[in-house]
Amino acid sequence: MDDIDVLCNDYWENMILQTEQLGRNFDESFSFYDSSSPDGAQSSAASKNIESERKRRKKLTETLHALRAVVPNISKMDKASIIKDAIGYIQELHNQERMIQAEISELESKRRIFPDFDQEISYNSKPKRSRFEQTCDSSESRSSPIEVLEFSVSHMGEKTIVVSLTCSKRTDTMVKICEVFESLNLKIITANIIAFSDRLLKTLFLEANEEEKDVKIKIQTAIAALNDPDCPMSK
Amino acid sequence: MDDIDVLCNDYWENMILQTEQLGRNFDESFSFYDSSSPDGAQSSAASKNIESERKRRKKLTETLHALRAVVPNISKMDKASIIKDAIGYIQELHNQERMIQAEISELESKRRIFPDFDQEISYNSKPKRSRFEQTCDSSESRSSPIEVLEFSVSHMGEKTIVVSLTCSKRTDTMVKICEVFESLNLKIITANIIAFSDRLLKTLFLEANEEEKDVKIKIQTAIAALNDPDCPMSK
DNA sequence: AGATACACGTGATGC
DNA sequence: TGCATCACGTGTATC
Numbered sequence: 001m002d003d004i005d006v007l008c009n010d011y012w013e014n015m016i017l018q019t020e021q022l023g024r025n026f027d028e029s030f031s032f033y034d035s036s037s038p039d040g041a042q043s044s045a046a047s048k049n050i051e052s053e054r055k056r057r058k059k060l061t062e063t064l065h066a067l068r069a070v071v072p073n074i075s076k077m078d079k080a081s082i083i084k085d086a087i088g089y090i091q092e093l094h095n096q097e098r099m100i101q102a103e104i105s106e107l108e109s110k111r112r113i114f115p116d117f118d119q120e121i122s123y124n125s126k127p128k129r130s131r132f133e134q135t136c137d138s139s140e141s142r143s144s145p146i147e148v149l150e151f152s153v154s155h156m157g158e159k160t161i162v163v164s165l166t167c168s169k170r171t172d173t174m175v176k177i178c179e180v181f182e183s184l185n186l187k188i189i190t191a192n193i194i195a196f197s198d199r200l201l202k203t204l205f206l207e208a209n210e211e212e213k214d215v216k217i218k219i220q221t222a223i224a225a226l227n228d229p230d231c232p233m234s235k
Numbered sequence: 236m237d238d239i240d241v242l243c244n245d246y247w248e249n250m251i252l253q254t255e256q257l258g259r260n261f262d263e264s265f266s267f268y269d270s271s272s273p274d275g276a277q278s279s280a281a282s283k284n285i286e287s288e289r290k291r292r293k294k295l296t297e298t299l300h301a302l303r304a305v306v307p308n309i310s311k312m313d314k315a316s317i318i319k320d321a322i323g324y325i326q327e328l329h330n331q332e333r334m335i336q337a338e339i340s341e342l343e344s345k346r347r348i349f350p351d352f353d354q355e356i357s358y359n360s361k362p363k364r365s366r367f368e369q370t371c372d373s374s375e376s377r378s379s380p381i382e383v384l385e386f387s388v389s390h391m392g393e394k395t396i397v398v399s400l401t402c403s404k405r406t407d408t409m410v411k412i413c414e415v416f417e418s419l420n421l422k423i424i425t426a427n428i429i430a431f432s433d434r435l436l437k438t439l440f441l442e443a444n445e446e447e448k449d450v451k452i453k454i455q456t457a458i459a460a461l462n463d464p465d466c467p468m469s470k
Numbered sequence: 471a472g473a474t475a476c477a478c479g480t481g482a483t484g485c
Numbered sequence: 486t487g488c489a490t491c492a493c494g495t496g497t498a499t500c
Contacts, residue, residue: 045487046479046480048487048488049479049480049481049488050478050479050480052488052489053478053479053480053489053490053491054477054478054479056315056489056490056491057477057478058477059315060314060315060318061476061477063315063318063319063322064318066318066322067318067321067322070322070325070326070329071325077475078474078475079295079475079476080291080294080295080298080475083295083298083299083301083302083318084298084301086302086321086325087298087301087302087305089325090302090305090306090321090324090325090328091305091389093325093328093329093332094305094328094387096332097328097331097332097335098385098387100332100335100336100339101335101385102384102385103339104335104338104339105384171417172417174413174416174417174426175410175413175414175417177413178409178410178412178413178428179410181409182406182407182409182410188430190429190430190431190432191409191428191429191430192427192428192429192430193413193426193427193428194425194426194427194428195423195425195426195427196424196425196426197425280472281494281495283472283473284473284474284494284495284496285493285494285495287473287474287475288474288475288476288493288494288495289492289493289494291474291475291476292492292493293492296491296492313489313490314490314491315490
């Protein structure tokens with residue numbers, strides 16, 4: 001490790017001297033392309049620029065070495081590889097921190113008063129409308145109603161109902177869809193919404209303690225009611 | 236931002252053509268130092284070398300950009316500054332991890348030994364919150380705020396930003412999440428929400444015309460504002 | 471022997 | 486105006 005460093009430094013120090021001499025020779029013998037001003041001012045400026053650039057390169061290189069120093073498990077001494085390893089390391093640290101945060105929050109939540117967390121309390125208490133849904137209901141529901149393009153309810157196995165619903169995506173459609181389904185008191189196992197292009201696809205897995213047609217009608221009614229409270233059920 | 240990038244690309248594309256021509260002229264008129272073999276093989280090899288070097292530079296540059304992408308709070312776009320900030324950020328992560336790790340072990344040990352003092356410990360020694368939990372600070376202010384458990388913003392390829400957010404599922408959380416993201420005017424390519432058990436996972440693919448940290452801060456601010464409109468996020 | 475990686479000098483560009 | 490940064494083409498050493 002250190003050996004390599006010393007080796008590299010020695011190598012490049014020698015190389016710098018070497019090429020510097022070569023450069024000077026090149027400048028002396030090949031300065032013809034500087035046809036406009038062969039005086040010393042140009043040379044001085046160029047020399048300044050050269051040295052400045054040399055400083056910059058050196059600084060960047062040693063900064064990179066410093067980066068390499070704080071990153072463990074460096075695979076290759078490559079410049080690009082060093083940066084890549086640094087990126088991977090940072091992401092790894094991110095993951096660690098995320099997991100640690102999760103652990104902390106879990107620890108903290110465990111000391112919360114009640115260990116009884118399930119029971120679907122959220123669905124018992126009727127969701128009282130907050131200021132947001134109220135404004136949605138009144139102002140925007142008629143401007144952009146939920147346009148259902150596909151709707152199916154089917155059984156999967158014995159105890160599971162799969163609900164699939166596709167509608168066109170407009171302003172606040174996602175909010176409304178979520179709102180509808182949260183208001184239905186369904187026994188949701190898992191729910192999934194995908195927005196892509198101008199479509200919204202919602203997939204629900206429900207516990208099958210309700211009749212299939214009941215679920216379908218329930219959802220249809222809720223959507224129709226949201227679209228136009230005066231006119232129940234179209235289709 | 237896009238303007239700058241486009242500008243730079245155009246600029247450097249032109250420069251590449253320009254200097255390439257210059258290089259060819261140089262080779263044609265000044266190939267005398269190639270006294271041994273004035274054939275085309277040398278030219279081909281040189282051309283290969285040029286293009287290879289070009290590739291290497293490009294790769295290194297974009298690797299550096301990738302590094303910049305995973306490091307928040309970049310002061311200057313400087314190459315050296317990017318690396319310096321990355322170093323500082325890694326060290327900062329090291330410190331955070333060390334402190335958090337210490338706190339975890341402290342919590343666990345005290346929890347084992349003095350289970351009665353849990354309450355006291357939890358609210359006294361509070362770790363310096365990282366960006367992950369900034370939105371959780373006001374989690375107890377309202378009845379069912381959005382409790383963020385995991386939150387990441389990362390790049391995928393060059394033009395895509397991936398946003399991943401996990402929060403605990405409570406009453407109307409789904410509605411609120413959708414509400415927040417619909418109010419942000421993000422360039423959404425595709426969005427996905429999964430509800431499972433007591434968790435909500437939202438994944439977004441965005442068009443990368445906004446800075447990464449801006450997106451993150453935007454979302455954080457919106458969530459914090461929704462959680463507690465009275466106290467809209469310092470920092 | 472061919473690919474790879476490096477530092478070099480150089481001109482252009484923006485502040 | 487200088488000063489800093491950049492990408493370029495080039496020669497050389499290493500693998």
